Amino acid sequence: MKTFILKRLLQLIPMLIGMSFISFMIIQSSPGDYFAQMKMNPEISPETIEMMKINFGLDKPVLVQYLLWLKNMCRMDFGISFAYHIPVTTLIKFRLKNTLCLAIFSLFLSWVIAVPLAVLAGYKEGTNIDRMLSIFAYLSISLPSFFVALLFVYFISKTGVLPLGGTRSIFDVNASAFLIFKDYMKHLLVPGLVLCFVNIGWLFRLMKNNFVEVFNTPYILAAWARGLPASSIIFKHTLRNALNPMFTILGMEIGSILNGAALTEIICGWPGMGSLILEAVLSHDLYLVMGALVISGFLLIIGNLIGDILLTIFDPRIRLT
Amino acid sequence: MEEILRCEKISKNFMIKDPLGISKRKLTAINNISLSINQGVNTGIVGESGSGKTTLAKTLTLLVRPDSGLIYYRGNEITKLPDRKLRFFRNRVRIIFQNPYKSLNPRSTVERVIKEAMLTETKTSETVDDILSHVGLPPEYKDKYPHQLSGGERQRVAIARALVGNPECIIADEPTGSLDAMTEIYILTLLDELKKRFGLTYVFISHNLKIIAEFCERIMVMYRGHIVEQGSVEQILKNPLHPYTRLLWNPESEKFVRQQQKYNYGCPFLHRCIFRMEKCFHQSPELKDKENGHLVSCFLYE
Amino acid sequence: MKRFFQRLRNHSKLAYFSFWFLVFFYIVSFFADILAPYHFDYQFRNKPYQPPTKIHFIDESGHFHIRPFVYNMIIDDPVFRTYREDQSTRYPVKFIVNGPERKIFFVFKTSKYLFGVDEPAGIFLFGTDTYGRDIFSRLLYGGRISLSISIVGVLISFTLGMITGGIAGYFGGLIDQILMRFVEILMVFPSFYLMLSLRAMFPLNLSSIQVYFLIVLILSLIGWAGLARIIRGMVLSIKEEDYVLAAKSLGLSHWRILFFHIFPNTFSYTITALTISVPGYIIGEAALSLLGLGIQEPYPSWGNILSSTIGNLKVVGDAPWLLLAGVFIFAVLINFNLLGDALRNVLDPKNW
Numbered sequence A: 001m002k003t004f005i006l007k008r009l010l011q012l013i014p015m016l017i018g019m020s021f022i023s024f025m026i027i028q029s030s031p032g033d034y035f036a037q038m039k040m041n042p043e044i045s046p047e048t049i050e051m052m053k054i055n056f057g058l059d060k061p062v063l064v065q066y067l068l069w070l071k072n073m074c075r076m077d078f079g080i081s082f083a084y085h086i087p088v089t090t091l092i093k094f095r096l097k098n099t100l101c102l103a104i105f106s107l108f109l110s111w112v113i114a115v116p117l118a119v120l121a122g123y124k125e126g127t128n129i130d131r132m133l134s135i136f137a138y139l140s141i142s143l144p145s146f147f148v149a150l151l152f153v154y155f156i157s158k159t160g161v162l163p164l165g166g167t168r169s170i171f172d173v174n175a176s177a178f179l180i181f182k183d184y185m186k187h188l189l190v191p192g193l194v195l196c197f198v199n200i201g202w203l204f205r206l207m208k209n210n211f212v213e214v215f216n217t218p219y220i221l222a223a224w225a226r227g228l229p230a231s232s233i234i235f236k237h238t239l240r241n242a243l244n245p246m247f248t249i250l251g252m253e254i255g256s257i258l259n260g261a262a263l264t265e266i267i268c269g270w271p272g273m274g275s276l277i278l279e280a281v282l283s284h285d286l287y288l289v290m291g292a293l294v295i296s297g298f299l300l301i302i303g304n305l306i307g308d309i310l311l312t313i314f315d316p317r318i319r320l321t
Numbered sequence B: 001m002e003e004i005l006r007c008e009k010i011s012k013n014f015m016i017k018d019p020l021g022i023s024k025r026k027l028t029a030i031n032n033i034s035l036s037i038n039q040g041v042n043t044g045i046v047g048e049s050g051s052g053k054t055t056l057a058k059t060l061t062l063l064v065r066p067d068s069g070l071i072y073y074r075g076n077e078i079t080k081l082p083d084r085k086l087r088f089f090r091n092r093v094r095i096i097f098q099n100p101y102k103s104l105n106p107r108s109t110v111e112r113v114i115k116e117a118m119l120t121e122t123k124t125s126e127t128v129d130d131i132l133s134h135v136g137l138p139p140e141y142k143d144k145y146p147h148q149l150s151g152g153e154r155q156r157v158a159i160a161r162a163l164v165g166n167p168e169c170i171i172a173d174e175p176t177g178s179l180d181a182m183t184e185i186y187i188l189t190l191l192d193e194l195k196k197r198f199g200l201t202y203v204f205i206s207h208n209l210k211i212i213a214e215f216c217e218r219i220m221v222m223y224r225g226h227i228v229e230q231g232s233v234e235q236i237l238k239n240p241l242h243p244y245t246r247l248l249w250n251p252e253s254e255k256f257v258r259q260q261q262k263y264n265y266g267c268p269f270l271h272r273c274i275f276r277m278e279k280c281f282h283q284s285p286e287l288k289d290k291e292n293g294h295l296v297s298c299f300l301y302e
Numbered sequence C: 001m002k003r004f005f006q007r008l009r010n011h012s013k014l015a016y017f018s019f020w021f022l023v024f025f026y027i028v029s030f031f032a033d034i035l036a037p038y039h040f041d042y043q044f045r046n047k048p049y050q051p052p053t054k055i056h057f058i059d060e061s062g063h064f065h066i067r068p069f070v071y072n073m074i075i076d077d078p079v080f081r082t083y084r085e086d087q088s089t090r091y092p093v094k095f096i097v098n099g100p101e102r103k104i105f106f107v108f109k110t111s112k113y114l115f116g117v118d119e120p121a122g123i124f125l126f127g128t129d130t131y132g133r134d135i136f137s138r139l140l141y142g143g144r145i146s147l148s149i150s151i152v153g154v155l156i157s158f159t160l161g162m163i164t165g166g167i168a169g170y171f172g173g174l175i176d177q178i179l180m181r182f183v184e185i186l187m188v189f190p191s192f193y194l195m196l197s198l199r200a201m202f203p204l205n206l207s208s209i210q211v212y213f214l215i216v217l218i219l220s221l222i223g224w225a226g227l228a229r230i231i232r233g234m235v236l237s238i239k240e241e242d243y244v245l246a247a248k249s250l251g252l253s254h255w256r257i258l259f260f261h262i263f264p265n266t267f268s269y270t271i272t273a274l275t276i277s278v279p280g281y282i283i284g285e286a287a288l289s290l291l292g293l294g295i296q297e298p299y300p301s302w303g304n305i306l307s308s309t310i311g312n313l314k315v316v317g318d319a320p321w322l323l324l325a326g327v328f329i330f331a332v333l334i335n336f337n338l339l340g341d342a343l344r345n346v347l348d349p350k351n352w
Helices: A002-028 A036-040 A046-055 A062-074 A088-123 A128-142 A145-159 A177-215 A218-225 A230-268 A273-282 A286-314 B053-060 B087-092 B110-119 B128-134 B139-143 B151-163 B181-198 B209-215 B233-238 B243-249 B251-256 B278-282 C002-011 C013-030 C135-171 C173-188 C191-200 C208-238 C242-249 C254-265 C267-290 C302-307 C313-318 C320-346
Strands: B003-017 B024-038 B043-046 B068-073 B093-096 B169-173 B201-206 B218-223 B226-232 B288-291 B294-296 C056-058 C064-077 C082-092 C094-104 C108-116
Touching: A002 A062, A002 A286, A002 C173, A002 C191, A088 A128, A088 A177, A088 A230, A088 A273, A088 A286, A128 A177, A128 C320, A145 A177, A145 A230, A145 C267, A145 C302, A145 C313, A145 C320, A177 A230, A218 A230, A230 A273, A230 A286, A230 C191, A273 A286, A273 C191, A286 C173, A286 C191, B003 B053, B024 B053, B024 B068, B024 B201, B024 B226, B043 B053, B043 B209, B053 B093, B053 B169, B053 B201, B087 B093, B093 B151, B093 C242, B110 B128, B110 B139, B110 B151, B110 C254, B128 B139, B128 B151, B151 B181, B181 B209, B201 B209, B218 B233, B218 B243, B226 B233, B226 B243, C002 C013, C002 C320, C013 C135, C013 C320, C135 C173, C135 C208, C135 C254, C135 C267, C135 C302, C135 C320, C173 C208, C191 C208, C191 C267, C208 C254, C208 C267, C242 C254, C254 C267, C267 C302, C267 C320, C302 C320, C313 C320
Parallel strands: B043 B201, B043 B218, B093 B169, B169 B201
Antiparallel strands: B003 B024, B003 B068, B218 B226, B226 B294, B288 B294, C056 C064, C064 C082, C094 C108
C-alpha cells in the first residue's frame, strides 16, 4: 500500500512539471508586456516596476524565467497579483477554501441523494419509479450548470428566501460563531444546490448501471436461491460490489465539480476559484491566472489519486504486492 | 531439398499487466525454438491450446517479432528488417488464420480483400474471378461482405487471399479450428488440391493429430512453448518417445497425471510426467537427435 | 445508411425523433436569414423588454379573422416597463414579406423573409431585449453561431484526435509515450480553467470573426485530448485483430492498414463519441459568451443572449423570456444525449 502511494506520488512529479510548463507557456505567449498595464497606473512608481521585473527575472531568458518561477512555486509563491497587489497565494488560499467548501457540500449532498435513488431504481428496474427517475436523470445531465444557476437565481429573485452573493451578510464582529456558520451555510445553499442538481444525473446513471450489472450476476441469483433476506442481498451483497467502481468516479468528480462550480460560482456570486480566474482573465492578471490554473490542475491530480487509493482499499480484487 | 524458412533459438515473452498497472508478469509464449522448413516438406505442429502454436505461426511470418533468436528466409536473415523491406518475404510466405470470422475486415467486400492482396504483387495476371475460382467460389461472391458469408466461405476467401501471387509457403494456423466437421473436410480437401496444383509447402498447425498425420511429412510436438519432439510422420506415429507425445496419442493415460501444480524450473513437462526423475527437477532437457532425424527432448533417452 | 436508420428507429423511437429534431434545428438556424422576421441587430428603440407579442384571431368586436394579426404594443409606464396593446389598428401577419437585403452566409442575397408585420407594430414571438431587438430572430441567428461552432470544433478535434490517437496506438513505442504524456497533461487541467486561461492569451477586443475562430480553436484544443485517448485505445486493440495481421502479412503499407483496416473499424465508436461530445462544445461556447469572453455584441449567440441576465436580478425578474436561450441549449443538449445513448447501443458491433 505504502509503496503504491509512493509510486503514484512519484508519477505526479513529471505530470506537475509538464503542467506547470504548459501553464507557463500560456502566460508567455500572452500579448504585450506584463507591466504594460502597471505602467499606465500613475499610483505605481517606475522604481517599483523595475524592482518587480528583477524579482520575477523578467530580464532573463525564457527558460531561466520558467525555472525561477518553478523554484518559487515549490515554495508556494506564485508571484504578486497585478490587480489586487497582494501575493497570489494569499488570494487563492481564501478563494480555494470557499470552492472546496462548495465542492464538498455539493458532492456530499449529491452522493447522499443519488446513490439511494439509484439503488431504488435498480431494484425496481422497468417500473414507473425507475422510468421517472431516469427522466429526471436525463434532465439533470442535459441542463447546463449555468442555466440551472440562472433559473435558481430567477426563482430566488422572485421569492427572496435565500441570500445571494458573497459568503456572509452578518458583519457584526460580536456575532457568535454559530450564527456566522449558519449565515455561511445559507449563502452556500444556492450554489451548492445548483451543483448538486447538475451532478446527480450522471452519478445516478452510473450507480444504477453498476447496481443492475451486479444484481444480475449468478452469485446474487445464488443468494436469492439460498433464501437470504432481500435487504441483505441488496445492501450487503449487491451494493458493496456496485460501489467499487464509484470510488474511481469520486476521484474524477473533483475535476468535474471544479469545472461546474466555476460557472455556478460566477452566476451565484460565490467568491471561489471560478470567479477568481474570471476576474483574473478579464483584468489580464497573468500570475493570478497561472496560479489558479496550476492549483486547479493539482487538485484534479490529487482527486484522481484519492479515487485510486480508495479503490485499492475497498476492492479486494486489486491486490497490491 | 531447398530450405525456405529457418529459425534459430527464437523466444517470445509477453508482459501481462494487472488492471492498475502496478505489477507485471512475464508469460513465455515460445521458448528457444529452432526449426527449418524445406520446400515440399509439409510440416505439422501439434500441441494443446496455450502451447504457443499461434505465437509461433505469427513469429514465423514476422507479424510478431521475436525477443531473441534469428529467422532466415532462403538464407537471408530477416528478423529485424523493417516492414517496408519485407515485401519480398511477405509475398512468398503467407498465413491463414484460425478464425475466419476475425481474419476478414468486416468493412471490406470480398473483391476488395482480394484486390488488396494484389496491390503488392505486380507480376500476376490473374483476375479476382480466377482467384475465387481456385477456391471454388463463384464470381458473384465478389460484392459480398464477410457477415453475408458462412464460416466455410469466409475461410475460402481467406485462403484465396493467401493464394494471390503464387506464394511458396503457407502457414495455416488451425485453418479448420472454428468450423464444423463437414466444412472442415471440404476445406481440407481444398487445401490438399491447392497443394498439388500450385506446389505449395504448408506449415500446418493443429491440435488434431489425424489431420496432421494425413497432411504432413514432418511433425513437431509443442508443449508450453517448447518443441519436445520432432520427426517424420512414421517415426512419431509408430514410435512416440516423449511422454507428452504418448499422452497425446492415448489421452486416457491422462489419469496417471501426477500433479497439476506447475513448476517454473526444470523440464516444462515436469508436473504431468509419470516418468519424471530427480534430474528433471533441476535441468531442462535439450532437443537431441535420437535416430535419423527423430529428435526428442527428454532425459529418458539420454 | 438505410439500415442504420431502420436500426435506430427499431432501437428507440425517441432517439430517432431526436435525430430529426437536431437536423431540423440545424437547418432552421442555417436558414435564419429567411426565417427570422428581423435582422439580429434591428432595434425597436421604443420597445425595450417588450413581452412576447400576442397573436390574435378574434378582434375586439368579436370578429374572427382567418389571417392572424397583432396589435402594436405601447409602453405604458417607462419605469416599470409595462406594455399595453393599442387596439385601434390591426396589423395582419404577412407571409413571404419583402425587406432590407440580407446575405445568407455572406453569399446568397435574399430580400424575402418568411413572415413579418408592418411597422410600427412588431411581431416578437419571444419578446425583446434591452435594445428592443427581437429575441426570436436573435435566437435563430445565435443558433447558427452556437451550433456551427460545435460542429466545426468537433470536426477539428476529431481529425486531431484521429491522427494523434492513430499514430500513438499503431506505432507505439516512443511516439506513443510522448503523445500520450502530452495528452494526459492536457487532461489534467479542469477544462473550464484551461479554457479561460487560453482565452487570456489573446486580447479581449477582437473582431467577431476572430473571436469565432478563436473559440473554435480553444474548444477543439481542449476536446481533442480525450478523443485521442479513446481512439488510441481502440487502435491498440484493433491492431491485434486477425484481419489487421492478415493485411500486414500481405505486405501492405502502414498507412494503408491504418486508413483502410483500422480507422473504418473505429467509426462506430467514434461517431458515438462525437455525438456525445457535441454538447461539451455548445456548453463551452455558451459559457465563454456568457462571461463576455466569447461572441461579442451585436452578434448573437445563445450564450451572450443569456449573458444580459447575469448579475442583474431585476432583468431576469422582468424579462424571463431572455432565459429562453437556455431552453434552446437544453433542448439541443438533451437530444444529443438521447441520440448518443441510442447510437452507443445501435452502433455497437456486439448488437448487430
